[in-house]
Amino acid sequence: MGTTKRSTSRREESLSRDRIIEAAIALLDDGGEDGLTFRALSERLGTGAGAIYWHIADKSDLLTAACDAVVVRAVAACAREASPRATIRALALGLFDAMDAHAWVGSALMHAAGQLPTVRLIERLGQQVRALGVADAAQWAAVSALLHYIVGVGGQNAANARHAQAHGLVRSDFLESVAGTWEHLDPQDWPFVHAMAGELAAHDDRADFLAGIDLLLGGLKPARGR
Amino acid sequence: MGTTKRSTSRREESLSRDRIIEAAIALLDDGGEDGLTFRALSERLGTGAGAIYWHIADKSDLLTAACDAVVVRAVAACAREASPRATIRALALGLFDAMDAHAWVGSALMHAAGQLPTVRLIERLGQQVRALGVADAAQWAAVSALLHYIVGVGGQNAANARHAQAHGLVRSDFLESVAGTWEHLDPQDWPFVHAMAGELAAHDDRADFLAGIDLLLGGLKPARGR
DNA sequence: ACCTGAACACCGTTCAAGT
DNA sequence: ACCTGAACACCGTTCAAGT
Numbered sequence: 001m002g003t004t005k006r007s008t009s010r011r012e013e014s015l016s017r018d019r020i021i022e023a024a025i026a027l028l029d030d031g032g033e034d035g036l037t038f039r040a041l042s043e044r045l046g047t048g049a050g051a052i053y054w055h056i057a058d059k060s061d062l063l064t065a066a067c068d069a070v071v072v073r074a075v076a077a078c079a080r081e082a083s084p085r086a087t088i089r090a091l092a093l094g095l096f097d098a099m100d101a102h103a104w105v106g107s108a109l110m111h112a113a114g115q116l117p118t119v120r121l122i123e124r125l126g127q128q129v130r131a132l133g134v135a136d137a138a139q140w141a142a143v144s145a146l147l148h149y150i151v152g153v154g155g156q157n158a159a160n161a162r163h164a165q166a167h168g169l170v171r172s173d174f175l176e177s178v179a180g181t182w183e184h185l186d187p188q189d190w191p192f193v194h195a196m197a198g199e200l201a202a203h204d205d206r207a208d209f210l211a212g213i214d215l216l217l218g219g220l221k222p223a224r225g226r
Numbered sequence: 227m228g229t230t231k232r233s234t235s236r237r238e239e240s241l242s243r244d245r246i247i248e249a250a251i252a253l254l255d256d257g258g259e260d261g262l263t264f265r266a267l268s269e270r271l272g273t274g275a276g277a278i279y280w281h282i283a284d285k286s287d288l289l290t291a292a293c294d295a296v297v298v299r300a301v302a303a304c305a306r307e308a309s310p311r312a313t314i315r316a317l318a319l320g321l322f323d324a325m326d327a328h329a330w331v332g333s334a335l336m337h338a339a340g341q342l343p344t345v346r347l348i349e350r351l352g353q354q355v356r357a358l359g360v361a362d363a364a365q366w367a368a369v370s371a372l373l374h375y376i377v378g379v380g381g382q383n384a385a386n387a388r389h390a391q392a393h394g395l396v397r398s399d400f401l402e403s404v405a406g407t408w409e410h411l412d413p414q415d416w417p418f419v420h421a422m423a424g425e426l427a428a429h430d431d432r433a434d435f436l437a438g439i440d441l442l443l444g445g446l447k448p449a450r451g452r
Numbered sequence: 453a454c455c456t457g458a459a460c461a462c463c464g465t466t467c468a469a470g471t
Numbered sequence: 472a473c474c475t476g477a478a479c480a481c482c483g484t485t486c487a488a489g490t
Contacts, residue, residue, distance in 0.1 A: 015474080038464060048475045050466075055473095059464065110336055110378075113385035114404045119411075119419055126418030138437075140425050143418075145438030149371065152336075152378025159339035178340045192352030192369075193345055199366050211364075212371030215445035216438075241455080264483060274456045276485075281454095285483065 015047055017055045017065070024066045028104045032162055036063070060111070067108035068117040074098035075124055084131035085217055091124055092150055092213045096206060099154035103161035106154030121147055133222030142220050149216060153209050176201045241273055243281045243291070250292045254330045258391055262289070286337070293334035294343040300324035301350055310357035311443055317350055318376055318439045322432060325380035329387035332380030347373055359448030368446050375442060379435050402427045 023044050027035045038059070042049045056062045078094040081087040099106045112118055125143045134142055164174035182190075182197035239245060249270050253261045264285070268275045282288045304320040307313045325332045338344055351369045360368055390400035408416075408423035 037462095039462090042476095048477095049464085050476070051474045053465075107336070110333070110381040111385045111388075113382040114389065114401075118382075119408070119416075122422075123416050123419045126422065130418065139418075140422055140429060141434045141437040142441070143422075144434050145375065145441050148378035148382060148438065149375045150378070151382060152374035152376070155336040155381055156339040156344075156374060156377060159337045162337075163340065175340075182345070190345075190349050192356065192365075193349045196348075196352065196366055196369075203366060208367045208370050211367040212374065212442075215368070215371055215442050218445040219441035263481095265481090268457095274458095275483085276457070277455050279484075 015045060015051055015055060019045065020052055020055055020062070021065050021069055024062055025069060025102070028066060029102055032165060033104050033107065036066075063108050064112045064115050064117065067105055067112055068115075068120070070098055070102050070105050071095070071109070071117040071120055075120060084128040087131075088125065088128045088146070088217065089210065089213060091128070092146070093206070093210065095121070095150055096153065096209050099157060103158050106151070106156070106158030107162075109151050110155045118147065118151075121150070129220070132220060134220050135223035138220075138223075142216075145216055146213070149212055153212070157205065172201070241271060241277055241281060245271065246278055246281055246288070247291050247295055250288055251295060251328070254292060255328055258388055259330050259333065262292075289334050290338045290341050290343065293331055293338055294341075294346070296324055296328050296331050297321070297335070297343040297346055301346060310354040313357075314351065314354045314372070314443065315436065315439060317354070318372070319432070319436065321347070321376055322379065322435050325383060329384050329391075332377070332382070332384030333388075335377050336381045344373065344377075347376070355446070358446060360446050361449035364446075364449075368442075371442055372439070375438055379438070383431065398427070 020041070023041055024036055027037070027040055027044065031040075036059075038049045038052060042052060045052070052062075056065065074094045074097070075091065078087070078091045081090050099109070109117055122143055125146050126139065129139050129142045129146075160174065161171060164171045167174060167177075169177065179197045179201040182193050182200065185194050187194040246267070249267055250262055253263075253266055253270065257266075262285075264275045264278060268278060271278070278288075282291065300320045300323070301317065304313070304317045307316050325335070335343055348369055351372050352365065355365050355368045355372075386400065387397060390397045393400060393403075395403065405423045405427040408419050408426065411420050413420040
C-alpha cells in the first residue's frame with residue numbers, strides 16, 4: 001500500500017524469503033533431499049551463500065518453510081466437501097498427492113513435528129473432527145491418529161521414492177524388485193510377507209492409503225445426547 | 227562349533243559387523259543422528275575409518291542395521307498374548323517404547339521402507355491380522371495402515387525429541403513451550419489448535435498412541451462365513 | 453582377508469568487509 | 472539493511488599401501 005515497491009516486478013527481484021523458498025522447492029523436486037545445497041541454491045539465485053542466511057535461520061528452517069509452502073497449497077486446493085467425513089478424505093488425498101508429487105515433503109513433514117506445517121494440518125483435521133461430533137475428550141486422540149497416519153504414509157512413500165532413485169529405477173520397477181526379494185524369503189519363516197509379495201507390486205497405494213483413513217474414521221463415534 | 231575362535235572373548239575382539247552396529251547404537255543413543263559419525267565410530271572402535279567399510283556398505287546401511295537390531299529386540303521381547311488383538315497391541319506398545327528409548331529409531335525406520343526392519347514388522351503384524359480372521363483381500367491394507375501409523379508416531383516423537391535436544395530442553399519443557407506458542411495463536415484463525423494447547427502438554431503420548439491402534443483395530447472386521 | 457590413514461570432494465555456517 | 476565470498480570446521484567415502 002502506498003509507497004511500497006511493487007512486489008510483482010518480473011526481473012531480478014531482490015532476494016527474499018519467498019524467492020529462496022521457491023528455489024529450494026525446485027531444487028528439492030529434481031534432486032531429492034540431497035539436491036538442496038546452499039551452494040546450488042546460491043548459484044540458482046545468483047547470490048552468495050551467506051546472503052541466504054540473512055533471510056533464513058538455517059537449513060532446517062528452510063526445509064520446513066519449503067514443506068509448509070507445499071502444504072499450504074495442498075490444503076488450499078482441497079474443496080470443502082458436503083460432510084466432515086468427505087472433507088477429511090479429500091484433505092488426506094490432497095496431501096497424499098502433494099507428497100507423491102514432491103517426494104521430499106513426507107520426510108520434511110516428519111521432521112517438522114509441532115511446527116507450522118503440522119499445526120496447519122492439526123487445525124484442519126481438528127475442525128472436521130469437531131464437526132463430526134466427536135466428544136471433546138476424544139478429539140485430540142482422533143486428530144493425532146489421523147495426522148500420524150498421514151505423515152507415516154508420506155514418509156514411507158518418500159523413502160521408497162528415494163531408494164528407487166538411488167538405485168536408478170523408477171518407482172514401479174523398484175517395488176517389483178522388492179516384491180522379488182519377498183518372494184524368495186523362506187515361507188516357513190515369513191508366511192505373510194511371502195504371501196503378500198504379489199500384492200505389493202500390484203496394489204494401488206492411493207487406495208490403500210484411503211482404506212487406512214476410512215479405518216480410522218470408522219472408529220470415530222459421534223458423542224450421543226448433545 | 228569345533229575350531230571356531232570363541233566369539234565371546236572379552237578383550238580386543240576383532241572388528242565385526244555386530245561390534246560396529248553396537249557401537250553405532252551407543253553413539254546414536256547419546257548423540258542423536260548427528261552423533262553417528264565415521265570418525266567417532268572408528269575412534270570408539272579403535273580402528274581407521276576405512277576399516278568399517280569392509281564390513282558395511284555405507285552409512286545408510288549402518289543406520290538401517292542399527293535400527294533393525296533395536297527392532298529385533300523389541301519384537302522378541304513382546305510376549306504373545308491371548309488374543310491376536312492383544313498381541314498387536316503389545317507389539318505396538320513394545321515398538322513405541324523402543325522408539326522412545328532410542329529416539330533415532332523412529333526416523334531410521336521411516337527411511338528403511340521396504341527393508342529388513344519394516345519387513346519384520348509387516349510379518350509380525352500380518353500373522354496377527356490373519357489370526358484375527360480378516361479377509362484375504364483386506365489384510366494388506368490393514369497391515370499397511372498399522373505399520374504406517376506406528377512409524378508415523380515414532381517419527382514424530384523422534385522429531386520432538388530432536389527439537390527438544392536442539393533447544394537444550396527436556397521433552398516435557400519442550401512440549402510446554404510448543405503449547406505456549408499454540409495458546410498465543412489467534413483463536414479466530416486457529417480455533418482447534420488454540421483449544422488443544424492445554425491438552426498438548428498434559429496428555430499421555432503412550433495412551434494416545436494406543437488409542438490410535440484401537441481405532442484401527444476397531445475397524446477390522448473378521449470375514450464372515452469362513 | 454582385513455586393516456590403515458591420508459586424501460578427495462564435498463558439506464553447513466560464520467564473519468569481516470563491502471554497499 | 473542487505474549482500475559478498477573467502478575461510479572454518481567439519482562430513483562420507485575412496486584407495487594405495489600395508490599385514
